[in-house]
Amino acid sequence: MxxxxxxxxxxxxxxxxxxxxxxxxxxxxxxxxxxxxxxxxxxxxxxxxxxxxxxxxxxxxxxxxxxxxxxxxxxxxxxxxxxxxxxxxxxxxxxxxxxxxxxxxxxxxxxxxxxxxxxxxxxxxxxxxxxxxxxxxxxxxxxxxxxxxxxxxxxxxCDVNVSVYHRDSDRLSGTRCELKNLNSLKVIRNAIDAEATRQKGLLAAGGVVDQETRGFNAQKGVTYLSRSKExxxxxxxxxxxxxxxxxxxxxxIKRVQSMLPELPEATRLRLGKQYGLSREDIETMINEPGCVSFFERSVSGRDPKRVAAWITSEVFGQLSYRAQRLANSLLTVEQFCGMFDALSSGLITSAQAKQLLIEFMDGEKRSASEMIKVHGWKVISDDAQIRDIVSKILDSHPKEVAGYLKGQKRRLNFLVGKAMAATKGQARPQDVSRIVKELLEVSISV
Structure with missing residues (x-):
């Protein structure tokens, strides 16, 4: 039109x-x-x-x-x-x-x-x-x-009509004012509260609320007259x-009805019942166009909760950083599943999986298996090899080791981080953390 x-x-x-x-x-x-x-x-x-x-x-x-x-x-x-x-x-x-x-x-x-x-x-x-x-x-x-x-x-x-009714002994007064073009959920909440406060003040002082169209100044937190309301x-x-x-x-009408997707209320109930997902994960995915479909195409044969957690945390984190929607992202279901399977099988670490995700969302077209070969990634899973790396880190940071031994537990994160950097992210964080603690406990015993 x-x-x-x-x-x-x-x-x-x-x-x-x-x-x-x-x-x-x-x-x-x-x-x-x-x-x-x-x-x-x-x-x-x-x-x-x-x-x-x-x-x-x-x-x-x-x-x-x-x-x-x-x-x-x-x-x-x-x-x-x-x-x-x-x-x-x-x-x-x-x-x-x-x-x-x-x-x-x-x-x-x-x-x-x-x-x-x-x-x-x-x-x-x-x-x-x-x-x-x-x-x-x-x-x-x-x-x-x-x-x-x-x-x-x-x-x-959003346009909001606000009216406040003031009761006294013999009358009920209150007039509707329209707040125009409110452009965020926060602004809607604050504008309504501000206009309600204004109207209550007028009525309490014995004044009259005129029917008006008003705007909202978010910086000052007040509404202002735009024009008298017809x-x-x-x-x-x-x-x-x-x-x-x-x-x-x-x-x-029936044709349009048949083309509608499952409505959010039904989707919310089904995802909870079928996959056992948390309310928070369900709400996050439903509110992102295309996300429920992406999840359900990815979840076959995989742990639904882990898949949902990766989508709502790591994938959404990248979308937020790039100011993108999932529907417009370059990430494919096939790439995500390949990355997830490689992580789940222990072929790559979580740090490497996150790097793969970034590359895919940057436009990398090759599969996860191809990219793992390109990077030459392999997981260091041998405890003896990790122990040797950790020992060298502890020897080169005596101040942090001494601090930990005196009860400064935060030093542990520093030492684990240094050890992870020394493995170039090819060791699992949980393995490195376990061995760092073991060697520190040996130091305490000695």
Missing amino acids: VDASIPGSLPRLNPQCVDIAARAILGLNGQVQHMSSFDRKHYFYYDQPLGYQITQHFYPIGRGGFIELGPDEGFDYTKRVRIHQVQLEQDTAKSVHGVSPGHVLIDLNRAGVALIEVVSDPDIDTAEEATQFVRKMQMLLRHIGVSNCNMEDGSIR SAPDYRYMPDPDIPEVRISDSW
Whole structure:
């Protein structure tokens, strides 16, 4: 749906947007409507060059659905946050603050592009509930392939309506204020708390909360007025004359439903039951697009817990360092399995396995077995050979040995590290540590 507000050009609906929106609705346990239509929402503001926004006010593409909050999100209760509707609408321009003092710059690149707006019912009572609701929706939409939902890139943005109700002897007062474009989970939590504090202060002082659209200054921790908030009649909604109604058949909905992957709740239960994984590992993998598939293709004939631990620690560590997603990584399942098998069989050490992982993620195309030959790696497993290396390390570091013998246990790590360096990482750390301790105990006995 693109409309640049150029005379003679008309908005057009991209069918792929309908497909993606349907995926989102079904993933949220909602219902795709057999008929939906578009409306014009009239208002003049600097982020809207047309003077109106195309949206779905009367007949949205989806209704209903919910997201469950409970112990998995850190609550000691369960709550179902209902979805009021899911609609397609035009994006607005982006307001850029802080570049030119005293001015707001307008980036029109995204104006007119279609977005999916998910509107929840007023079932959320705390900032933490709101934060976890967004986090869980972010995970779900990533999992079913609707969006990468990277808040830092603007792929998912959040508007929050905050109202505080103040009771006295004869009245109930409170007005909704909208906080726009909150771009991180932390910002969502802090913005809600800041706005709630502001409204409570106004009401306690006998003031009135005006209906407004507000922004949030994360540095100062306060909200600020953006514009007075219009009510629905002020927008003068009218059917858009240029975009026809969307008619969707049951067979089309069933086709979209059949293409959805297993939903996160079902995946979470299955991974725990089938593989005995920890909740932490499951949550980490579910929240990374493609990770569950990568894990399950890697786990056949291998220890599931060790495979999960390597993925969520070492692989994710490299992804974080490179600011990458697993789906965009150069690491293949075959390379990972070859590395893991070589480590499990004792062919290479954990240090060598980590080096292989780095090389694979740097773009190395050869297999683990080929790279082990290239490096000429072999594991030093002979205790006598390790003992000889450790003895030389202890002889060359008498100060550290004396410190250990006086009870300075931290000296042990230094000595083990030196011995591991002397073996060029070809000995297992547990073997080196055991022999260092043995020789130190001999020194104590002597």
